[in-house]
Amino acid sequence: MRQHDTLFIGGEWVAPAGTGTIDVISPHTEEIVGRVPDGTTEDMERAVAAAREAFDHGPWPRMTFAERAEVIARLAAIYNERQSEMAQLITEEMGSPITFSNLAQAPQPLGMLQFYAELGRTFEQEEQRPGLFGPITVRREPVGVVAAVVPWNVPQFVTMTKVAPALLAGCTIVLKPAPETPLDAYLLAEWAAEAGVPAGVLNIVVAGREVGEHLVAHKGVDKVAFTGSTAAGRRIAAVCGEQLKRVSLELGGKSAAIILDDADLAASMGFLSMASLMNNGQACVAQTRILASRNRYDEVVDAIAAMVGAQPVGDPADPATGIGPLVAKRQQERVEGYIKLGMDEGAKIVVGGLDRPYDRGWYVAPTVFAGVSNDMRIAREEIFGPVLAVIPYEDEADAVRIANDSDYGLAGTVWTADAEHGMEVARQVRTGTYGVNCFMLETNAPFGGYKASGIGRELGPEGLNSYLEYKTIARLG
Template structure:
């Protein structure tokens, strides 16, 4: 068992204010595999105070960006050496198939550290522009203390979309991991300390909703960076709006994969299996609406059904596993509730359904629905599990209309033998990320975020760094 009895605050391992503990339960065995302190509002106060002290009086914001980039580069080197360990911990605590953890859960956070450590060496902190009465210097300064509130599905990935640019910008950070997945953050804390990042610059307190809302509402926090459900995002946006506090929100999705008539289905299915079922379907960018033309609907439906049926379901630690368990029993029940709802709405499960693959573990049967219309709840609401809806369209204009007929706008794909034509389709779909014959894998150099209810702001790329900076204009005569 991985057991911790301290919190990472002010650069040290400190005793928590309370006595409650978080039991980390394996989604595969339903057995306790770890235990950490359950952070309280008092712990959040201590973490914010440490971050505030480090920002107001410490060396980190006063170093040059290039100097901070060098230290972040050291952290990247330490992270690279412990990638395998990080992947194993994430698979253990949340059930991500080990192959996905090895390909994405650990390497992508490393890629962000590497990208921002390089960007920080050349990013212009000041530039001069001509003004009406004389030159104007535009200066970029760190926004301040950041509250990074992250979910359980890709915990390190989401931490790093916030932490890496915030560190380069010169901010200090309080990270609140989800109670389902706190173990990976302890490994990260060890590396942060070893990298020589000054005390108080990064503080990590795993906690539930009450302490999380206390952190978001804290007057010592200058910016909130949140990834999670749209409902929680609305609550956080309301709090930040009342306080005129900066916030960035990366929220839900209900993305559409448009299969054009000239698509080579055999070639597409291998990529689409990742795009639609990655991380056991627990991905905000998952392509869960499959749009097929009326002329090829049956053919596409069969290809999707065969692709899903071929995914081995089981122990996430086994390299052969394609789909593991849901993160928690409540998530298992939520996904099964949507499968039941889909049947009640008149959709037909051609693969999967309500029979569980195993008696033990929080597994659901990967499910493909036929006969789905875009007004059904299973086509409009984020299920966050391995449930796909195959929706018929009349022509390409109808496909684009259906893709855009959503409260969300996070991701999407188009599958075609004509890449240029695919680009034309991509320009018409209102989402923050898109892929032509591939899944947009959230490149560290490119902005990531969504339209509509999928969020506010962008992460990654220079745009992600800018969201942790305040812009100051200094005019002068002479």
């Protein structure tokens, strides 16, 4: 068992103020695999104070972008050498299949560090523009102390969407990992210290919701960067709005995969399985609404059912596993509740259902519903599990209408033999990230959502902008 009895504050491993602990439970075995301190408001006060001191008086904000980039590059080099260790740890603590952890859970955070290190080597802090009466200097300065509040599903990916650009900008950070997945954050802290990130620049306190709210509302925090549920995002936005505090929110999704009539179903299923079922369906970008024309509806349902039914369900540490357990018992019960709801709404189960694959572990049978209309709750609400709903459409315009008929707008795909025409469809769907015959997130391109899927963008140069304040200096003479 991995046991930690300290917190990472001010560049040191310090004893917590309280005696409470958080047990990390394996979703596969239901056994304790780790234990960490349960942070208190006093611990969070110390973390914010350390970040505030490092920002107000430390060297980090006063270094050049290129100097900070070199530190980030050192962290990336350490990450690169030990990314397999990170992947295995995430699989152990939250049940992500090891194949997905090796493909995305560890490599994508590494890619973010590498991208921002490279961007920082040439990024200019000041830009000169002509003014009416003399030269104008536009200066980029760090926003200040950042509270990064991250979820459990892709813990390092989401952490790095915030930490990497915030570090390059010159901000200092208080990171609050989710109680379900704190172990990877401890490993990151070790690597950051080894890379030479100055004391107080990155502080990590694992805590529950109440202490997290204390962090978000803290007057010493200049910006909140949050990924999680839309309900929690609304609460955080309200708190930040009251204080006129900078905030970025990456929230939920209910993304649609539009399968056009000319799509090669056999060729599409491999890519669509990743887009729809990645990380056991616990992904905000998952394509969980499958839109099929009435002309090919039964054929698409059969193809989706075969694809889902062929997924090996089991031990997430086994490279052969396609779908592992959900992160917690409450998540298992939540997803099963939606499966029952879909049945009650009149949708038809063609694969899966309420029979659990195993007696032990928080497993749910991967499930496909047919006969779904877009007004059903299973088509409108984020389930966050391996549950897909196949929805019929009349024609292409109807497919676009259904795709857009959602409170969310995070991701989406279109599947077609004509990629150029797929681009035309992509331009009509109001989501932040889209794929034509594929789905992926690129470190050099912005990621975020429309509507209830959030505010702001992460990744790419745009992700750096949200950690910067812009100052205009006019000069005469």
